[in-house]
Amino acid sequence: MTETIPTPTTQPAAEPAKTRRPLRLSIVLLWVGVLTLIALLGWGLLNSTAERPEVGQQAPDFDVEFFDGYGWDGRTTANLADMRGNVVVLNFWASWCVECRDETPMLESAWQRYADQGVVVLGVAYADVEPNSLAYMKEFGVSFPHAPDLGTDISQTYEITGVPETFIIDKEGVIRHVQIGAVNTAMLDQIIPGLLAQ
């Protein structure tokens, strides 16, 4: 048996266009898929490489809901913008953090000495269990404002690497010092008066 193979020129002119349509759709889908993928990867990359706020940058705003009895200025909730005009010592801590136990008395001492000069020491309990946070604050007899890091939103915004970690923010809301690890009295007494004088 023999078979004659028709050449493409023997085909009706309209047919190729009809049969090509699904292919074009697939190419469009392919490109849409590739572009969407690139966009998603870019978006993910941007999110994952969000850098921690550094010295000289504006401190990101955040909301806090203070622990009962540990509010600020008679408030039960506040945000960082409310504290503008004050030097803010933003301290991340946890009751399970051993190093925090060294710095908490120093932060309380700084609060006692500088509160009436326009300094807010704000403790943010990171990944801590509320009863343990309350017990810790009671144990150290702290009186400065404290709030839980609800949803770990604040620690994520500030990209903290662990606890303790402290950001000292000036009256204009600019970060002037970042301390990874515990702060101490000498450090606080060196930084805070300078910022108050500005």
Place this chain on the structure above:
Amino acid sequence: MTPRYRLVRWLVLALLLALLPSVALAQDDSTITDDEVNEVAKDLYCPVCESTPLDVCPTQACADWRELIRTKLAAGETRQDVLDYFARQYGDGVLADPPRHGASLIVLWVLPVLLVLLGGLLFVRLLRGMRATGPAATVAGMTDTVATGPATVAPPRVDEHRGDESLDDYIARVERELKE
């Protein structure tokens, strides 16, 4: 029975009654086993050590969290209540199975589906390309040159490839060369 003995008996009874609620609470706490705690904890992730399930994490932070789970289960909260509490308190990131909305919906569900679709399309394109450049296509091209003569092999039908632009181009080029 002397009045003094009667008084002591009433005092002892009153003391036992006063202690009863605390004894009952203590029993509630102790009835929650480590296995029950870990059954919930395995669906949570340690906030401090990344990618470590809560039930196996050795840090103090996680030990505290497990104790909180025990307390909540003892208080009658369900597994879902406990998971909801942790998500509310510490963010969706601590859940092993985060809710499907926002970024997690895109990353965990939309992206894999897109990747599979894209992979499928690429695979189909690759197969078509292989068919177009494979031996069958070569035979088809050769037999075109003897289109009017007898074919010694059963060639694939040219119109099988219709719609494949690369093959159409190839056939057109062969035809041009033949005319020359």
